[in-house]
Amino acid sequence: MGEEKIITGCPHDCGGACVLVAHVEGGALRRITTDPTPDTEDKPQLRACVRGRAQRQRVYHPDRLQHPLRRVGERGRGEFARISWEEALDTVAREMLRVRAAYGPGAILNLSGTGNTKGKLHQTVIMAQRLLNKFGGQTFTNTNVSFQGAIYAVRRAFGFTVGEEDRETLAHSELIILWGDNPAVSHSGTNLTHHYATLKERGARFICIDPYYTDTAATLADQWLPIRPGTDTALMLALAHTLIAEGLTDQPFLGRYTVGYEAFRDYVMGREDGVPKTPAWQEPITGVPAAAAVALAREYARARPAALKTGWGPGRTAHGEQFHRAAIALSALTGNIGSPGGATGAWAPSVGGMEAPDPHRVRAISPGQNPVRNWIPYWAWAEAVLQGAAGGYPSDIKLIYSVGGNHLNQYGDINRGVEALRKVEFIAVQEQFLTPMARFADIVLPAITHFEHQDLQTIHQKGEYFLFSHQVLPPQGEAKSDLEICSLLAKRLGIEDFSDHTEEGWLRSFVAGTPVADYDAFKAQGLRHRPTREPKVPLSEFIADPAAHPLPTPSGKIELYSERIAKAGRPDTEPALPKYIPPWAEGQIKAYPLVLTTVQSRRRASSTFGNVPWLAELEEHRLAMNPQDARARGLKDGERVKVFNAHGATLIPVRLTERLMPGVVSLEQGANYDPGPDGVDRAGSANVLTPGFASPGGAAVTSAIPVQVERA
Ligand SMILES: Nc1nc2c(c(=O)[nH]1)N[C@H]1C(S)=C(S)[C@@H](COP(=O)(O)OP(=O)(O)OC[C@H]3O[C@@H](n4cnc5c(=O)[nH]c(N)nc54)[C@H](O)[C@@H]3O)O[C@H]1N2
Ligand SMILES: Nc1nc2c(c(=O)[nH]1)N[C@H]1C(S)=C(S)[C@@H](COP(=O)(O)OP(=O)(O)OC[C@H]3O[C@@H](n4cnc5c(=O)[nH]c(N)nc54)[C@H](O)[C@@H]3O)O[C@H]1N2
Ligand SMILES: [Mo]
Secondary structure (H helix, E strand, C coil), rough: CCEEEEEECCCCCCCCCCCCEEEEECCCCEEEEECCCCCCCCCCCCCCCHHCCHHHHHHHHCCCCCCEEECCCCCCCCEEEEEHHHHHHHHHHHHHHHHHHHHHHEEEEEEECCCCCCCCCCCCCHHHHHHHHHHCCCEEECCCEEEEEEEHHHHHCCCCCCCCHHHHHHHHHHEEEEEECCCCCCCCCCCHHHHHHHHHCCCCCEEEEEEECCHHHHHHHHHEEEECCHHHHHHHHHHHHHHHHCCCHHHHHHHHHCCHHHHHHHHCCCCCCCCCCCHHHHHHHCCCCCCHHHHHHHHHHHHHEEEECCCCCCCCCCCCCHHHHHHHHHHHHHHCCCCCEEEECCCCCCCCCCCCCCCCCCCCCCCCCCCCCCEHHHHHHHHHHCHHHCCCCCCCCCCCEECCHHHHHHCCCCHHHHHHHHHHEEEEEEECCCCHHHHHHHHEEECCHHHCEEEEEECCCCCEEEEECCCCCCCCCCCCCCCHHHHHHHHHHCCCCCCCCCHHHHHHHHHHHCCCCCCHCCCHCCCCCCCCCCCCCCHHCCCCCCCCCCCCCCCCEEECHHHHHHHHHCCCCCCCCCCCCCCCCHHHHHHHHEEEEEEEECCCEEECCCCCCHHCCCCCCCCEEEEEHHHCCCCCCCCCCECCCCCCCEEEEEEEECCCCCECCCCCCCCCCCCCCCCEECCCCCCCCCCCCCCCCCCCCEEEEEEEEEEE
């Protein structure tokens, strides 16, 4: 047959990072399979998902950008002319130099995204950051769109960005509570759900708390508790109430490892504000029966150890950071932090802090330092552009540079985003497809896919494996790698040191000094297991000896009450204790009585893969709604509806399902915005409905959004 099997990786941002095996014949990609090694206890198979395996239709998609484009029509209309690389690069370089000279580098906003997040070399965000830092700096979106609520919470409580416990440590858990966490769809590491299923077979109990009866709940849950979005903190406080009232808290743990318990207790029991946060108090807020809350608190306290695992969905709400702070408080009240089988209650991919540097770490290309210290929260990029310095933002934005990001579609309030993109002087976008964001570019630079370059990846977010992601195909059309595009621009911008290696040279330099010392053997092998190490439990050193290993908080302990937050002096929006703050105003919910969640889709990684026909076959993109809410509106399954609120409107067919609790509607995020002649989106694009501001803690607001639904 002459078929060659080439090991390569998947760099897109779905929380996994899996092995793809490309079957190539006569220079063409024929099909994609996955990790051929058998699944064993110590070396689980790194099996790729449906998206990974459908990528042949993405790389050969007829809509792939083949050559550079220059805008000819009005901005945003998607009218472009083909131009040469020379003209494209000269134009972008000229505009960058002009804007820097006229306004300073802070007038350049970097809106790069998660197109490639797993490659050590070809990471899209890093590439743009590196270029712009070396050019003199940039205004950067220095918060995390995915989990800023969790970052806020763990930094206040623990003093640093605490990472996730290694999944192996959950083998000790008697009870695992997945709260707003759906790893069967929103991957959190390759094969995590499979790992959970083996824990269940060995006797662990699972409880899922989510407005939707998710695939994770269907697979694992002994109990599903539906909850109204954005109200989780109220249930958490009620759990704390039961724990305290019934003497179920772990007092030795609280005394030895935490500060602020008394203040927290007084708030929960109603001594601070006269409102005891009882199970009965939370019932009308969350929709969770009081008796179920009491039972959950008792079961959580009895199970030793128990892991409270929170997803990030509930954290991306108007006060999402309170959810993560309350989860940490519960984990502390039950003494489940810092030992195997427990969990910290909140985590974010660790970006330094207390953890020892990993000697096995494969290095990556560095973004360098940003000489301009301007930053804005991701979620508010459009407001920052529209309001500028006069509105309290760090600068007036004149130029937007985007590598591998679909910001217009993926961030709050698309209609404001459109205004913002119309306002700036110049937009350059490096993309593989003409996305809603790319349609607004003045110059579009076509980028190759990961099948067309080589890179390194580590797999399982902790990096138990090293993967050599081989080049499988030659570049399609005239497209170039982001590294090459940025290098060619750097030359025109007078930057000498953007890339002092070839692609291969970079990769060699990343593994030098790691256990992958023999680069050539590793490359030939493709996949390499890293040396076994003890599974990590975050904060275990502090728990073992808090005096010798104090936390980097002001008190050195876990802070349930934060003096630092209190000093900021914004008690109504940033309370020093985790508090329940309603996610919407009364008037809002009267006008828009359904609560929207926007969630991850198995068909896409954010907006990537949305155009792959095989994946579209999985399920039609629809708005999920409970039949009870449909009856009240006279809607039938499959009927086209208009979903709307003060931010905008979208048209989409409705899917009636008992899996979603009444009063809530749910939309998978990532469908590409497609406005009709009246400006109303016809694609079910989630962010025409979300607000363009962040929570007080900086979290994106993607869920618990009041909307109304009517027949279209
Ligand atoms: N297949 C796939 N996987 C992905 C992605 C993707 O696009 N596709 N995206 C990846 C990325 S970039 C990220 S950051 C992560 C995101 O991971 P998460 O943020 O954890 O994923 P979500 O699906 O948004 O939310 C998880 C669950 O929270 C529930 N939820 C939403 N709001 C609330 C609430 O207020 N309360 C409660 N209790 N539950 C709520 C949702 O119904 C959902 O089941 O996923 C990653 N994984
Ligand atoms: N309503 C709502 N909105 C959300 C979310 C939500 O839950 N609800 N989730 C949010 C989250 S957690 C995230 S992380 C963001 C993600 O938002 P983005 O970071 O914008 O991610 P994508 O939409 O996948 O866009 C990535 C783009 O990169 C392109 N691309 C892929 N590979 C490459 C490459 O190698 N080079 C170049 N130049 N381009 C490439 C793809 O074609 C795609 O258009 O979305 C956020 N938006
Ligand atoms: Mo994300």
